Amino acid sequence: MKPLPPPSGFRGTWHTGDRARSSASRVSGPFRATPRVYAVPSDLDDLGRIVRMARSEGVPLVPRGAGTGMPGGNLGAGIVLSLAESFQQLSPVDLEARSVRAGAGVSGARVDEVARAHGLTLPPLPSSARWCSVGGMVANNAAGARSFGYGAIHRWVRGVEGVDASGEPFALGGGRPKPPSFEALDDRLPSRAPASSWPDVRKNSSGYALDRYQASGDPTQLFIGSEGTLGIMTEAELLLHPIAEQRGLRLISVRSAREASELAVEAAGTGAVACEFLGHRFLEIARLADDAALAPLVRDAWALFLLEFEGTADEVAEGLEATAPGRPGRTTDDTARTIHTTEPDEIERLWSLRRRASPLIAREAERGRISTQFIEDCVVPPARLGEYLVGLDEILASAGFDAVIFGHAGDGNVHVNPLVDVESSDWRVRVRTVLDETTTLVAGLGGTMAGEHGDGRLRAPLLERIWGAEWFHRFRQVKDHFDPRGVLNPGVIIPLPGQDPLDGLHPRKRSWPT
Numbered sequence: 001m002k003p004l005p006p007p008s009g010f011r012g013t014w015h016t017g018d019r020a021r022s023s024a025s026r027v028s029g030p031f032r033a034t035p036r037v038y039a040v041p042s043d044l045d046d047l048g049r050i051v052r053m054a055r056s057e058g059v060p061l062v063p064r065g066a067g068t069g070m071p072g073g074n075l076g077a078g079i080v081l082s083l084a085e086s087f088q089q090l091s092p093v094d095l096e097a098r099s100v101r102a103g104a105g106v107s108g109a110r111v112d113e114v115a116r117a118h119g120l121t122l123p124p125l126p127s128s129a130r131w132c133s134v135g136g137m138v139a140n141n142a143a144g145a146r147s148f149g150y151g152a153i154h155r156w157v158r159g160v161e162g163v164d165a166s167g168e169p170f171a172l173g174g175g176r177p178k179p180p181s182f183e184a185l186d187d188r189l190p191s192r193a194p195a196s197s198w199p200d201v202r203k204n205s206s207g208y209a210l211d212r213y214q215a216s217g218d219p220t221q222l223f224i225g226s227e228g229t230l231g232i233m234t235e236a237e238l239l240l241h242p243i244a245e246q247r248g249l250r251l252i253s254v255r256s257a258r259e260a261s262e263l264a265v266e267a268a269g270t271g272a273v274a275c276e277f278l279g280h281r282f283l284e285i286a287r288l289a290d291d292a293a294l295a296p297l298v299r300d301a302w303a304l305f306l307l308e309f310e311g312t313a314d315e316v317a318e319g320l321e322a323t324a325p326g327r328p329g330r331t332t333d334d335t336a337r338t339i340h341t342t343e344p345d346e347i348e349r350l351w352s353l354r355r356r357a358s359p360l361i362a363r364e365a366e367r368g369r370i371s372t373q374f375i376e377d378c379v380v381p382p383a384r385l386g387e388y389l390v391g392l393d394e395i396l397a398s399a400g401f402d403a404v405i406f407g408h409a410g411d412g413n414v415h416v417n418p419l420v421d422v423e424s425s426d427w428r429v430r431v432r433t434v435l436d437e438t439t440t441l442v443a444g445l446g447g448t449m450a451g452e453h454g455d456g457r458l459r460a461p462l463l464e465r466i467w468g469a470e471w472f473h474r475f476r477q478v479k480d481h482f483d484p485r486g487v488l489n490p491g492v493i494i495p496l497p498g499q500d501p502l503d504g505l506h507p508r509k510r511s512w513p514t
């Protein structure tokens with residue numbers, strides 16, 4: 001392939017050497033692809049130059065933030081465009097509007113740090129906040145444990161700016177009128193509602209957010225979660241929330257799938273801001289029975305639920321009381337199956353147990369069992385959580401995979417880490433079977449394959465099976481409308497002809513960041 005020179009007038013860095021391209025071929029998720037160029041634009045003008053050149057040469061562009069995304073949307077064979085270096089601007093916090101303007105490359109943790117100095121916070125911070133960029137969070141509609149109470153990032157973005165598929169700057173939201181290109185999209189989309197309804201899930205980062213866009217009329221909402229396929233974001237205006245006065249945590253041991261579903265549904269009426277669960281294999285592998293406070297809960301547990309409350313002291317007490325044993329309608333009447341605390345240090349300690357599994361899972365790699373994320377983010381209606389977990393156990397067992405499962409129970413969003421024995425000859429076949437059967441399971445339960453990580457390249461070929469032909473057709477219309485030449489992240493969300501979900505799957509012993 002002939003070398004691709006940078007566009008004329010380009011002032012950033014343009015890496016075409018083998019070493020730089022090889023290093024750019026790796027990201028946090030289990031996928032890998034070597035780009036033709038790894039480019040670092042120095043500003044908005046540079047970005048416009050690259051997009052115009054890519055468009056005229058027909059070279060795909062892959063926007064990248066910190067590269068912590070899981071399903072391969074941050075990888076590709078064309079030009080990987082890094083936004084993480086140059087777009088580091090951060091405005092002072094606007095205390096009246098409770099907002100801040102952050103460049104696409106700023107990390108989520110940095111935004112939160114600046115906000116905290118003013119008694120404010122960005123509530124839906126993902127657990128990858130230390131690394132992941134504002135651009136990546138917006139592009140994936142990222143979320144965190146507290147999104148149960150505060151929603152995903154889409155609720156916290158007032159407006160975005162960037163460059164479109166023609167290389168022209170755009171600005172959406174923030175009180176601006178709807179741009180003509182969105183008026184034209186409205187005319188293009190069928191006015192008749194599709195026969196199948198939008199999935200009844202509490203959170204979603206699959207497909208294009210036509211639900212939020214059509215309900216709000218705000219173009220920003222369609223851009224959020226578009227995974228670099230409709231435009232490249234350079235800055236976002238983010239909304240902030242006051243830090244709560246007090247916090248309280250309740251842990252409940254759950255003994256069956258039915259109890260898990262009941263508690264996931266019930267949690268929504270308790271005022272909890274987080275409702276997480278750790279599956280039985282997680283409890284074993286993280287050796288939570290060795291912790292004196294947890295031992296009585298973990299013994300015989302099918303899962304452990306963590307519910308967090310925050311607000312004034314009265315509000316926290318009310319939440320803890322609402323979930324105490326013996327309340328009418330409560331699933332847990334056994335006092336030995338729950339503990340609670342309002343001690344800040346104990347709350348931190350209990351949350352930190354959730355992180356205990358990661359190094360232990362990583363250690364499994366030494367035995368040739370690599371934690372491989374390919375069904376890592378499915379979401380189902382919370383009332384179907386138990387059915388999903390039971391179905392999943394069966395699918396994984398028949399494929400012979402051990403798996404560590406945890407997630408955002410209240411949102412029905414389950415993170416699955418199958419430990420794939422990559423030295424076996426048929427691991428790829430078994431991965432494919434598990435992906436296929438899980439897709440059927442999720443579609444049957446009315447869920448989607450991505451609650452917060454996006455579709456990427458992995459899930460794009462499965463989109464029509466989950467969403468049905470009519471929604472899929474509309475998603476394709478959105479893509480064709482804003483990027484008719486398919487320059488921006490082709491193969492992400494909307495699949496290319498013949499695209500294989502497992503293309504580029506290379507589980508690695510050491511993934512980054514761990």
Ligand SMILES: Cc1cc2nc3c(=O)[nH]c(=O)nc-3n(C[C@H](O)[C@H](O)[C@H](O)COP(=O)(O)OP(=O)(O)OC[C@H]3O[C@@H](n4cnc5c(N)ncnc54)[C@H](O)[C@@H]3O)c2cc1C
Pocket residue numbers: 028029062063064065066067068069070072073074083104125126127128131132133134135136137138139140141142143144145227228229231232233234452453454456489492512513
């Ligand atoms: C240890 C670990 C923990 C995680 N925990 C969570 C969690 O709690 N919650 C959660 O939601 N996710 C989590 N993730 C996944 C990941 O961190 C998020 O998806 C994050 O939002 C990705 O941000 P990034 O900057 O790394 O984006 P990248 O990985 O670089 O890119 C992700 C996608 O966004 C697009 N993109 C990136 N920047 C731009 C831009 N400026 N303009 C347009 N498109 C862009 C890319 O093209 C790609 O499709 C975790 C990942 C890891 C490794």
